[in-house]
Amino acid sequence: MRLFGLGLLALMAICSLFLGVADVAPGDVFRDAEARALIWESRLPRTLAAMLAGAGLAITGQIMQLLARNRFVEPMTAGAGQSAALGILVITLLVPGAPIWAKMVASSGAALVSSLGLMALIRPLPPTQPLLVPLVALVYGGVIGAVVTFVAYQGDMMQFLGVWLTGELSGVLRGRYELLWIAAIASAATFLIADRLTLLSLGEDTARTLGVNVGRITAAAIVAVSVVTALVVVTLGAIPFVGLVVPNLVVRMAGDNLRRALPLTALAGALIVLVADMLGRWIRAPYEVPVATTISVIGALIFLVLIRRGAARV
Amino acid sequence: MIEIEALHHSIGKAPILNGVDLVIPEGGMTALIGPNGAGKSTLLSLVARLRKIQSGHIRVAGHAVGQVSDQDLARVLAVMPQETRVSARLRVADLVSFGRYPWHRGRPGKADHAIVDRALERFSLDPLRERFLDEISGGQKQRAFAALAYAQDTPYLLLDEPLNNLDIAAARDLMRLMRELADEEGRTIVIVLHDINYAAAFADRLVVMKDGRIAAQGTPGDVITDTMIGEVFGTQAGVRMVDGRPVVIV
Numbered sequence: 285m286r287l288f289g290l291g292l293l294a295l296m297a298i299c300s301l302f303l304g305v306a307d308v309a310p311g312d313v314f315r316d317a318e319a320r321a322l323i324w325e326s327r328l329p330r331t332l333a334a335m336l337a338g339a340g341l342a343i344t345g346q347i348m349q350l351l352a353r354n355r356f357v358e359p360m361t362a363g364a365g366q367s368a369a370l371g372i373l374v375i376t377l378l379v380p381g382a383p384i385w386a387k388m389v390a391s392s393g394a395a396l397v398s399s400l401g402l403m404a405l406i407r408p409l410p411p412t413q414p415l416l417v418p419l420v421a422l423v424y425g426g427v428i429g430a431v432v433t434f435v436a437y438q439g440d441m442m443q444f445l446g447v448w449l450t451g452e453l454s455g456v457l458r459g460r461y462e463l464l465w466i467a468a469i470a471s472a473a474t475f476l477i478a479d480r481l482t483l484l485s486l487g488e489d490t491a492r493t494l495g496v497n498v499g500r501i502t503a504a505a506i507v508a509v510s511v512v513t514a515l516v517v518v519t520l521g522a523i524p525f526v527g528l529v530v531p532n533l534v535v536r537m538a539g540d541n542l543r544r545a546l547p548l549t550a551l552a553g554a555l556i557v558l559v560a561d562m563l564g565r566w567i568r569a570p571y572e573v574p575v576a577t578t579i580s581v582i583g584a585l586i587f588l589v590l591i592r593r594g595a596a597r598v
Numbered sequence: 599m600i601e602i603e604a605l606h607h608s609i610g611k612a613p614i615l616n617g618v619d620l621v622i623p624e625g626g627m628t629a630l631i632g633p634n635g636a637g638k639s640t641l642l643s644l645v646a647r648l649r650k651i652q653s654g655h656i657r658v659a660g661h662a663v664g665q666v667s668d669q670d671l672a673r674v675l676a677v678m679p680q681e682t683r684v685s686a687r688l689r690v691a692d693l694v695s696f697g698r699y700p701w702h703r704g705r706p707g708k709a710d711h712a713i714v715d716r717a718l719e720r721f722s723l724d725p726l727r728e729r730f731l732d733e734i735s736g737g738q739k740q741r742a743f744a745a746l747a748y749a750q751d752t753p754y755l756l757l758d759e760p761l762n763n764l765d766i767a768a769a770r771d772l773m774r775l776m777r778e779l780a781d782e783e784g785r786t787i788v789i790v791l792h793d794i795n796y797a798a799a800f801a802d803r804l805v806v807m808k809d810g811r812i813a814a815q816g817t818p819g820d821v822i823t824d825t826m827i828g829e830v831f832g833t834q835a836g837v838r839m840v841d842g843r844p845v846v847i848v
C-alpha cells in the first residue's frame with residue numbers, strides 16, 4: 285500500500301516536472317541548459333510545494349479532527365485559514381514592507397488564537413449531535429472570513445485578498461516556497477507524538493489514566509496545526525478540502541492509529557494536491573486554474589462518495 | 599493500600615460526597631455497592647484523579663493523588679470507567695496494546711507484546727483482534743476495555759461496573775480473573791457492582807455507599823442482610839444463606 289503510494293507519487297512528481305506552458309521533454313534535461321533552468325527554478329519548486337503543502341494539510345486535518353472528536357472539520361475552513369489571512373493582512377497594513385518572517389509569525393499567531401477559540405467553542409457541544417461541530421466551525425470560519433474581507437476593504441487591499449484566500453501554485457519559484465519546508469517539519473514532528481494523540485482520541489480520561497499529559501499534547505498539536513495552516517496560507521494561499529477528504533479516506537482503510545495512519549495521510553495528501561495542480565495546469569492550457577479550485581471540485585466529489593458509502597454502512 | 603480521608607465533593611451546589619473516610623487494604627477484592635446516584639463513580643474517578651479533589655485526601659500506595667504525576671500514577675493504578683464512548687476507529691489489538699503505554703512510552707518490547715497477547719486471550723478477544731471497535735458488540739467492547747486495564751498490569755485496579763453488557767459466562771470469567779489477580783499476584787481490586795450476588799460470591803470485602811457516605815463495610819456475610827437491603831436500597835428483597843454465603847432473592 286505504502287510502496288504503491290510512494291511509487292505513484294514519484295511517477296506523478298516526474299510527470300509534473302514536464303507539464304506546463306513551455307514544452308520540456310525529459311530528454312531536454314540533458315541537452316538544453318534552458319530547460320534545466322526552467323525545471324530547477326520553477327517546475328521542481330512547484331512540484332515540491334504541492335507535495336509539501338498537501339502532506340501538511342492532510343496531517344493537520346487529521347489532527348484537528350482528532351482534537352475535535354469529529355470527522356467533519358478541517359483547519360483551513362474552520363477559522364485557522366481565515367485567521368492566517370487576517371494575520372498577514374493586518375501586518376501588511378500596519379507595516380507595509382514587512383518581511384516574510386513577520387508575516388509568517390503574524391499569521392501563525394492569528395491561526396493559533398483562532399484554533400484555541402474554536403476548541404473552546406466546540407468543547408461544550410454534546411457528542412450526540414455530531415453535525416453541530418462542523419456547523420459551528422463553518423460559521424466561525426465564515427465570521428472570521430467576513431472580518432478579513434471587511435479589514436481588506438477598509439484598508440484598500442481587496443485586490444490582494446484573492447492571493448491569500450485562493451491557493452495557487454503558479455507563482456511558486458525557487459526562493460519563494462521554502463517556508464513550506466518548515467511546515468513539513470512541523471507536520472513530521474507530529475509523528476513523534478502520534479501515540480499520545482491516538483490515546484487522546486480514546487477520550488481525555490482514558491488518556492490520563494494511561495499517563496498522557498493531556499494539556500501538553502493538546503497544546504503541541506494545536507500549535508502544529510496552526511503553524512502548518514498559516515505557512516501554507518502565507519506561501520500559496522488557502523487550500524480547502526485536503527484536510528477534510530484525505531483523513532476521511534485514510535481512516536476507512538488504516539483506522540485511527542496515527543502511527544500507522546499518518547504516513548498514509550501525508551502520502552495521500554501530497555498526491556491529491558499534486559494531481560489537482562497538474563489538472564489545473566492542463567485543463568485550460570495555456571491558462572491555469574488555481575489549485576484551490578481544482579481541489580475543491582475533486583474534494584467535493586470524493587466527499588460525496590464517502591458520505592454515500594458511509595450512509596450505506598451505518 | 600488506598601486511604602481516603604474526609605473526602606467531600608460537590609458539583610455545582612449539589613453535594614455528591616459528604617465526608618468519605620475509607621481504607622481499602624492492600625491485596626484482595628473490594629466491591630463497592632450502593633443505589634444509583636450514591637456517588638460510587640464519583641468516588642472512583644476521584645481516586646483515579648479524573649476529577650480534581652475539592653476537599654479531603656486520597657493516597658494510593660503512599661502516592662498523594664493530585665500531587666503525583668499522571669505518568670507515575672499510570673504505573674500504579676489502572677481504571678476501567680463506567681462509560682466508554684470512543685469515536686476513534688481503532689483495532690481491538692491496538693486498543694489493548696495501549697495498556698502498555700505507561701511502561702514503554704512508545705517503544706514496545708517483547709514483554710509488552712506478550713502481555714497484550716495474554717490479555718487478548720484472557721478476555722476471549724483473539725478472534726476479534728483485527729476488528730475495529732465500531733465493528734464489535736457492546737459486550738465485546740466492554741471486554742476490550744477490561745483487557746486494556748488488565749494489560750496495564752498495575753498493582754491497583756479500579757473497575758466501574760465492568761459486568762455491564764456481559765453475558766453470564768463473560769461476567770463470571772471476568773470476576774474469576776480478578777479473583778486470580780488478587781489471590782495469586784496480590785493485587786488490589788476495587789470493583790463497583792450492582793449485582794450483590796456477584797459481590798457476595800467473589801469479593802473479600804464489601805463497601806456500601808448511600809447518599810455520598812459509607813453506609814456499611816465488612817465481609818459479605820456481615821454486610822448483606824435484609825435490614826441493609828431495606829435501609830440502603832429501599833426495597834424488600836430477602837436474603838438466604840446458600841453454601842455459607844448470602845444470596846439475595848430477587
Ligand SMILES: Nc1ncnc2c1ncn2[C@@H]1O[C@H](COP(=O)(O)OP(=O)(O)OP(=O)(O)O)[C@@H](O)[C@H]1O
Pocket residue numbers: 609612614632633634635636637638639640641680
Ligand atoms: N455532571 C454532573 N452534574 C450534576 N450532577 C452530577 C453529575 N455527575 C453526577 N452527578 C450526580 O452525582 C451523584 C453521584 O453520581 P455517581 O455517578 O457517582 O453515582 P453512582 O453511584 O456511580 O451511580 P450509578 O450506580 O448509577 O452508576 C448523582 O446523584 C448524580 O446525579
Ligand SMILES: [Mg+2]
Pocket residue numbers: 638639640680758
Ligand atoms: Mg456509576
